[in-house]
Structure formats: structure tokens, C-alpha cells
Amino acid sequence: xxxxxxxxxxxxxxxxxxxxxxxxxxxxxxxxxxxxxxxxxxxxxxxxxxxxxxxxxxxxxxxxxxxxxxxxxxxxxxxxxxxxxxxxxxxxxxxxxxxxxxxxxxxxxxxxxxxxxxxxxxxxxxxxxxxxxxxxxxxxxxxxxxxxxxxxxxxxx
Amino acid sequence: xxxxxxxxxxxxxxxxxxxxxxxxxxxxxxxxxxxxxxxxxxxxxxxxxxxxxxxxxxxxxxxxxxxxxxxxxxxxxxxxxxxxxxxxxxxxxxxxxxxxxxxxxxxxxxxxxxxxxxxxxxxxxxxxxxxxxxxxxxxxxxxxxxxxxxxxxxxxx
DNA sequence: ATTTTTGCAAACCTTTTGCATGGAA
DNA sequence: TTCCATGCAAAAGGTTTGCAAAAAT
Numbered sequence: 001x002x003x004x005x006x007x008x009x010x011x012x013x014x015x016x017x018x019x020x021x022x023x024x025x026x027x028x029x030x031x032x033x034x035x036x037x038x039x040x041x042x043x044x045x046x047x048x049x050x051x052x053x054x055x056x057x058x059x060x061x062x063x064x065x066x067x068x069x070x071x072x073x074x075x076x077x078x079x080x081x082x083x084x085x086x087x088x089x090x091x092x093x094x095x096x097x098x099x100x101x102x103x104x105x106x107x108x109x110x111x112x113x114x115x116x117x118x119x120x121x122x123x124x125x126x127x128x129x130x131x132x133x134x135x136x137x138x139x140x141x142x143x144x145x146x147x148x149x150x151x152x153x154x155x156x157x
Numbered sequence: 158x159x160x161x162x163x164x165x166x167x168x169x170x171x172x173x174x175x176x177x178x179x180x181x182x183x184x185x186x187x188x189x190x191x192x193x194x195x196x197x198x199x200x201x202x203x204x205x206x207x208x209x210x211x212x213x214x215x216x217x218x219x220x221x222x223x224x225x226x227x228x229x230x231x232x233x234x235x236x237x238x239x240x241x242x243x244x245x246x247x248x249x250x251x252x253x254x255x256x257x258x259x260x261x262x263x264x265x266x267x268x269x270x271x272x273x274x275x276x277x278x279x280x281x282x283x284x285x286x287x288x289x290x291x292x293x294x295x296x297x298x299x300x301x302x303x304x305x306x307x308x309x310x311x312x313x314x
Numbered sequence: 315a316t317t318t319t320t321g322c323a324a325a326c327c328t329t330t331t332g333c334a335t336g337g338a339a
Numbered sequence: 340t341t342c343c344a345t346g347c348a349a350a351a352g353g354t355t356t357g358c359a360a361a362a363a364t
Contacts, residue, residue, distance in 0.1 A: 027363050063321040068354060084241035122279055130269045132260050134300035184338050220346045225329060
């Protein structure tokens, strides 16, 4: 079992999510508030299916289409950002105004910071070398956090 | 002159794809050869749907399932690599044996390969700093290729 | 009052799977 | 001859859309 480690942005805060929707001109309806709350309460990357499940588990009256439409609205509003998991699934992460990169182990929840300066320099160098005017990039890292490495070693014995 | 150069290039690429399949222990069937030819002939990233279209346009007798199974085989054999476009579509690009990354032009789809040296150093540094045992990584870069930058400038007058 | 949003269901699109047949090694 | 691979069709997911009713502004 390979555990995943992804670079994500700062954890989501409910009020930030709602405000982003509001400021982007979206009406603040109760389904949207409910979904904002769900999204803000999920730690780490989440899929649309995960949100749909959460809706069902909480016994909320929110349709599947509304989940997708709201996720779309949240993305347009800049409250969440889509990432692509190695499995190919589309996932989303909350995103705060400041772009501080974190490393998070989705298994145990431990986080570590990644210095962004090096990556920015690397991207800049690549742009210069290839002649491309680079507008966006994604870096995904996969591996084992220290604790999980130890656990894996124990289990392998 | 230019045409001949093109043909030679395509054939070389095709043989690489077929050889990769062979060396990975896959049987060389005629559907696989046909699909290898299609994949080798596509310039830039391609989706499974694109391959299915190409099969239909050439009037080939190859089922949809075989397209997906062969793309999977090609990926396992290391002949192609999956990238995720900003649109969320799954696409594939042909790739040389060595580990590397691509820069994808968001306007025309041209790709350029990126030397991995610096990134490997960066990943190593992240691993050392965070204590994570990093097992894999993916870097995708999007921007405008030199040609499209020029075009954009022209259009902006 | 006007415009947006919602839930529902059905449509759509991509990808996978079961199975009998056909082909490669 | 022995598996592996194929085509077909059906299923399985994931996402979008049409529409009338409901809610926000």
C-alpha cells in the first residue's frame, strides 16, 4: 500500500469560502453554505464523490448536480483549486490568499513545509531554456512520511 | 525532402513504441501495431478519444476496449506517459526511456522535454528537509510555446 | 418582480468488465 | 497447444443538462 503525499495549499476556512463566493457575485443559498461547510471540514484533497457522500451521511437535501455546480462555483471564485491525483481522479483542495506550499501526508495528517523559492527558480530556468512563456505548473510528490516508513519497515519484517 | 524526413521520423518512433511493447512482454498483435502507428503519428498530447476517432477514420477494425487496454499497455511499457491537461482531460505523450517532464503549450499543444537534473536535486532536498521517503513525483508545466507567444503578440498588435 | 439557483431525472461521456472467439508464442 | 488478446455489448462511474419550482436579490 503506497501512501500519498501531495502538495496542497493552506487549509480551508468556512468563512473564507463563503466570502469568496459572495465576492464573486454568487448568491448565498443554503445548499451553498452547507457545501462550503463540508468542503471546509475536509482535511486534504477531496473529490466530488466525497462531497456527495458527505451530503448523504449528514442527511442533507442537496442534489448531485448542485454539488458539481457548487464545486464549479467555488473553483471560479478561487476558493478551491483542482489537482489531479496519480490515480487520475479529479480532486480539489482549499486555497487561501497566500500561496504557502505544504506537504501533507493524507494517511496520518502530518504536514511539512516546502520552500517555494527553489521551485520558482527552477520553473524560471525551464522557461528560459525552452523558450516557453510559462503560466502555470503543477508538482505532485508521492512517498512515505517518516512514521509510515517506520511502520512499513516493521510490517516488512 | 521534407516529406521523406517526416516519414523516417515517424517510422523510427513507431519502432520504438513496438519495441517497448515487445520488451515488456506484450504480444505483438495487429491491433497493437495499428494503435502504435496511430500513437506514433500523433503530434503532441492525445486523448483516448482521439485515438478512437483515428481508428474510425482509418476504417480499422479495432474495438474501443482494445484502445483503452493498449493505451494501458503502452503506459506500463513506458512508451507513453499520462499527463493531466488543465482542462482535466487525461492525455498521453510519447516519451523516451529516461525519466523526464514535459512543458505543454496551452495554445497549440506542442510539448518540449525538460531536463530532470535540477528537479531531482530539488526533490532530494525536499525529502531530506522533510524526512519523507519520496518515491515518485510528477511535474507538469503549462504555458505558451515560442511560436504562440509570437502569434499572441501579433494579435495584440 | 426579476434573476439566479435548485432538485430531479435523464442524458452524456469516458472507462471498465464478462465472456466467447480468435490469434500469438 | 496453451495462454493471451480481441471484439462486442453491457455495465459502471463521473459529469452535465433541460426544466419547472423555489429562493435570493
